[in-house]
Amino acid sequence: MAMQLPDPEQLLNQLAAALKPRLRGNTALVGIHSGGVWVAQKLRQQLGATLPLGTLDISFYRDDFSSVGLHPQVRPSDMPFAVDDAHIILIDDVLHTGRTIRAAMNELFDYGRPAAIDLVVLIDRGGRELPIAADLVGTRLDLTPNQNIQVTLDPNNNLKLSLHER
């Protein structure tokens, strides 16, 4: 039986509303490539275009480099604000093992020492392998290890969810 997937644009609206009271004077958004950057850009549209927005490609910080090698398409990370003493809202599309978040935090600290980091994800699919939890979650999905949820951007710039069996 096919699982009913939520509407990602609706999840974004809920996340933006929940994020609003958390914003401070020193808040900056940071999206993790690729899906996290899309989510961060869309949240920023709703929260205010003056919020600084950074992007992280965690390829240089992955813990599986020695077994899988370098990701073939690394994009530059971009942090157009001072990370020192910033309140960072770290954003990803799907939270799974937690390894991406660990790598992203390691990379962030090479830019400076943030005052605080909140983690915001569109989907928490379970299956954590590290002690990492999100502060705000769009929705939780209970997926088996063989299932893979993918977030893509359609030609109209809307987020789409799809579920794949491995």
Place this chain on the structure above:
Amino acid sequence: MTPNPQLSDSGALRHLLTIEGLSAKLIHSILDTAESFVSVGEREVKKVPLLRGKSIFNLFFEPSTRTRTTFEIAAKRLSADVVNLNVSASSQSKGETLLDTVDNLSAMGADMFVVRHAQSGAAHFIARHVAPHIHVVNAGDGRHAHPTQGLLDMFTIRRYKQDFTKLRVAVVGDVMHSRVARSEIHALTTLGVPEVRVIAPRTLLPTGVEALGVQVYNDMTQGLKDVDVVMMLRLQNERMSGPFLPSAQEYFKYYGLTADKLQLAKPDAIVMHPGPMNRGVEIDSSVADGGQAVILPQVTYGIAVRMAVMSMLAGT
């Protein structure tokens, strides 16, 4: 056709020995990866943990400052442990063979060798010999190749000129003795530069250079006309006497890049040089220090390009 010894069965880069035989796609993927490492170099902490625990041996059988230093910085920014060996001053003078040196360093746990040698083919020789998990980077072998220099030159051109397929590029100077020229020419033609010129006196051109897909000029005023990129070559001191050239002064008069000659190129042309420069021999100071020179950015980009190469090799 014999398989390319640089590539694994799946086509990934195992060693970097020469640009010859690399696809445009692979070259672009190296340049793309280097792009990400440029942003690492602009951060507070310029290090990433990719090669933590790996040992990289810089094996320099020939003196070099810039190349060895940028390889060392690149390896350190990848968190590797780097050992610099100036071999001409040690074992070799005691009579140890090249492969014995390599075997001993392998026994010390080397994961990668960066090799500079006066003998063409030295890096290939080592690459054929080492265990499968060890990677070799050619940092210049005789007159043959200097692939990371060629790649950093391509990176620099792409940064300033974007599209290779619309460019006219001139390589100027001692093409015959230059491994840099050979690597540049292979890279430029592979990336689809429609017009690659070489400008040199006949005595400094290898016979049959046209076979590399270049147009030959013996005259700067014709050769520089309307080019987008001027790639100068170093005139090595030892060539300034003997049968190749009458004198450094005369060479400068005919083949030195001066502001006047540069005016023949396009107004937005960039000037490159692999270093070390002989001011007043192949290039005039007013050009070397002028607004069109991108010689120091080449050095900076060299670090990012070498980081890209080493991380791609180590992940194969």
